[in-house]
Amino acid sequence: MVNVASALSLEYGTRSESLRTLKYAILGLLNQRNMSGYELTQQFESALCEFWNAKHSQIYSELKKLTDEQMICYEIEISGNVLEKKVYSITETGKADFMNWLRKDEPMGATSKDVFRLRLFFSNKLDQEVRIELLNSQLMQHRLRLMHLKNNQTKFNKVPQKDSDEFSDYLVLLGAIMREEMSCEWLKQCIELCQEGGNT
Amino acid sequence: MVNVASALSLEYGTRSESLRTLKYAILGLLNQRNMSGYELTQQFESALCEFWNAKHSQIYSELKKLTDEQMICYEIEISGNVLEKKVYSITETGKADFMNWLRKDEPMGATSKDVFRLRLFFSNKLDQEVRIELLNSQLMQHRLRLMHLKNNQTKFNKVPQKDSDEFSDYLVLLGAIMREEMSCEWLKQCIELCQEGGNT
DNA sequence: ATTTGCATGTAATCTGTTACATGATTCA
DNA sequence: TGAATCATGTAACAGATTACATGCAAAT
Numbered sequence: 001m002v003n004v005a006s007a008l009s010l011e012y013g014t015r016s017e018s019l020r021t022l023k024y025a026i027l028g029l030l031n032q033r034n035m036s037g038y039e040l041t042q043q044f045e046s047a048l049c050e051f052w053n054a055k056h057s058q059i060y061s062e063l064k065k066l067t068d069e070q071m072i073c074y075e076i077e078i079s080g081n082v083l084e085k086k087v088y089s090i091t092e093t094g095k096a097d098f099m100n101w102l103r104k105d106e107p108m109g110a111t112s113k114d115v116f117r118l119r120l121f122f123s124n125k126l127d128q129e130v131r132i133e134l135l136n137s138q139l140m141q142h143r144l145r146l147m148h149l150k151n152n153q154t155k156f157n158k159v160p161q162k163d164s165d166e167f168s169d170y171l172v173l174l175g176a177i178m179r180e181e182m183s184c185e186w187l188k189q190c191i192e193l194c195q196e197g198g199n200t
Numbered sequence: 201m202v203n204v205a206s207a208l209s210l211e212y213g214t215r216s217e218s219l220r221t222l223k224y225a226i227l228g229l230l231n232q233r234n235m236s237g238y239e240l241t242q243q244f245e246s247a248l249c250e251f252w253n254a255k256h257s258q259i260y261s262e263l264k265k266l267t268d269e270q271m272i273c274y275e276i277e278i279s280g281n282v283l284e285k286k287v288y289s290i291t292e293t294g295k296a297d298f299m300n301w302l303r304k305d306e307p308m309g310a311t312s313k314d315v316f317r318l319r320l321f322f323s324n325k326l327d328q329e330v331r332i333e334l335l336n337s338q339l340m341q342h343r344l345r346l347m348h349l350k351n352n353q354t355k356f357n358k359v360p361q362k363d364s365d366e367f368s369d370y371l372v373l374l375g376a377i378m379r380e381e382m383s384c385e386w387l388k389q390c391i392e393l394c395q396e397g398g399n400t
Numbered sequence: 401a402t403t404t405g406c407a408t409g410t411a412a413t414c415t416g417t418t419a420c421a422t423g424a425t426t427c428a
Numbered sequence: 429t430g431a432a433t434c435a436t437g438t439a440a441c442a443g444a445t446t447a448c449a450t451g452c453a454a455a456t
Contacts, residue, residue, distance in 0.1 A: 018414055018445085021315055028322040038435050051317035053310045058416060060437060083424045083435065101321055105334055107340045110253045112312040115221055115252035117372050122228040122302055124368045134305055143306045162394060168324045171393065172317050175386045182382040186375045193371065194362060216418070218442055237405050258444060260409060282408065283452045406453070408437070425434065 022062050023071070025052050027098040030090040032070055036084065037063050047169065050149075050176040063088060071097060085165055120190070132194050139187040146180035153177065206288055215284055222262050223271070229299040230290040234367055237263050237286065247369065250349075250376040263288060271297060320390070332394050339387040344378035352379065 011164040029035060029043050040063075041056045054062075063086075064070045071094035090098070116138055122129045153173055158164035213387035241256045242265075243286060246380050256263075263286075266272045271294035274286040290298070316338055323331045353373055 009385070015364040020414090021313075022415080025318055028318075031322070032327065034227065036435075037262060048318070048321065050311050051321070053313070053416095055269050055417065057437080057439095059416085061225060064437090067269075079434075080425055085435065088214065098322075102319060103304065103330060104325060105337050106315075108345075109315070109337070111250050111376075113221075113253070114251040114312060115306075115309070117375060118221065118225055118228075120375075121248065121368050121372050122249070122298075124363050124365055125299065125373075127231050128362065129434090130303060133340075137305050138308070145308075159393060159396075162328065163324050167326055167393075168206070168321050170435095171323075174389065175317060175320075176311075177381050179379075180387045182378050183305060186378045189374065190371050193367075194360060196359075218417085221427080222440090222443080236407075237409090253444095255445065256407095257411095257446085264409090279406075280453050287405065402456085404453100407434080407451085409449080411448075412446085414445070415442080418440085419451090421437080423435085424452075425432100427432080 019150075021052070022054055022058065023066060024098060024101045025054070026059070026062060026066065027071060027094050028102075031095060031098055032089055034087050035090040036077075036088065040088075043103070050172060066094070128194060131160060132191060133189045135187055135194065139184060142183040142187065144182050146177065146184060148173055149173065149177045221252070222254055222258065223266060224298060224301045225254070225260070225267065226262055227271060227290055227294050228302075230288055231295060231298055234287050234289040237287065238275075240288075250372060266294070269332065270294075328394060334393060335387055335391045335394065339384060340390070341381040342387065344379050346384060348375065349377045349380060 010042075025044075025048065026040060029040055029048075031124050037056065037060050041043050041054075042051065045088070046061070063072070067074065067088075070091055072087045072088050072090055077085045079085050119134070123134070134155055156170055156173075160170055165184070225244075225248065227242060229240055229248075233303055235243070235261050237256065241254075244252065244254050244259070249368070263272070267274065267288075270291055272288050272290055274288045277285045279285050294384050319334070323334070326334075356370055356373075358371055
């Protein structure tokens with residue numbers, strides 16, 4: 001028997017909305033200040049890079065979509081003689097939509113993907129030396145990243161005011177540092193466990 | 201002037217290969233033991249859930265592709281009277297390809313995306329009470345997750361043998377626990393910083 | 401009988417990456 | 429004058445989610 005209900009297009013509620021996180025990342029940035037697509041791309045590479053990323057190709061198409069949806073609008077500025085630059089700003093509609101997203105207390109989703117942990121999960125199939133080399137390589141990379149982050153932190157000589165953009169920035173930087181410190185700790189423990197009763 | 205080289209389809213090297221991580225996650229699991237698509241789906245929900253995830257729809261289509269590519273093959277088993285089950289196993293080609301992937305020391309990619317951190321980055325636009333509520337909600341969720349993970353850890357009464365599947369499992373579980381502990385610590389610090397000089 | 405779990409798939413859509421494509425501006 | 433950076437876009441493809449779709453088996 002066929003599914004009559006679905007044949008009549010009943011019973012299966014409206015399609016659930018997609019998350020559109022990129023949309024809100026862009027709206028959030030434009031809520032801080034007006035920017036071009038190029039500047040937004042740079043923001044993703046600097047300010048957001050510890051928790052979000054997007055290529056210019058994706059950003060430009062999202063900007064087009066958000067303009068159509070009247071969440072943002074733009075004015076054209078001229079750099080030099082002829083080079084056109086679109087400076088985007090958030091609309092009132094966009095601001096309202098963004099604030100609505102920001103306030104929502106959504107339950108945590110699935111843990112994010114991590115290729116290295118996946119590799120490690122299968123690493124007992126490797127020679128012990130190779131496994132330790134891979135762990136060491138990973139450790140070095142995380143140490144380097146930690147160094148850069150701690151260097152960024154020195155730019156704050158005191159905790160910023162709670163309602164400032166800098167304060168939020170400070171919180172996420174703290175999170176990034178703690179994450180890298182944890183990663184280094186964990187990798188060191190893994191290496192130790194792999195070496196225990198080692199090759200003498 | 202048009203790009204003659206590209207018009208002639210020259211000069212722009214071969215398309216770079218995609219990562220196909222799901223492929224290797226599946227090959228890795230089938231390298232441990234033979235399984236059906238259904239069992240693989242369950243493995244993603246249990247053993248791999250702390251660092252990878254995939255829905256059954258994605259898994260079944262990847263299995264089809266891997267079969268075409270001769271990385272895996274299957275035999276049909278009957279459960280009960282008629283219900284057919286495809287039990288997949290990895291081929292020698294698949295095993296070689298998997299080991300090749302496992303050995304590679306790829307540099308760390310971009311930090312993985314984290315919607316909560318993105319929200320927090322914009323959270324100075326919220327009322328202080330709402331911001332703290334969101335942080336508390338997040339903290340509770342991470343505490344719960346930590347509890348479950350620590351409970352899993354009790355299943356290991358000692359560190360398993362280094363070349364066993366259980367040892368790798370132990371390492372990634374340790375990583376998951378440390379990650380959740382760090383998250384709880386970080387969130388507590390964020391809450392404190394948000395409350396400092398608070399509303400008296 | 402009815403619900404839960406076993407078992408497998410496809411279609412539509414959304415999200416993200418790589419490659420293609422162009423041209424101006426600035427600095428060495 | 430050549431390289432790096434500013435500036436914007438499209439097309440093709442890869443990766444992932446949600447919904448659609450079906451039916452058997454086991455337990456209550």
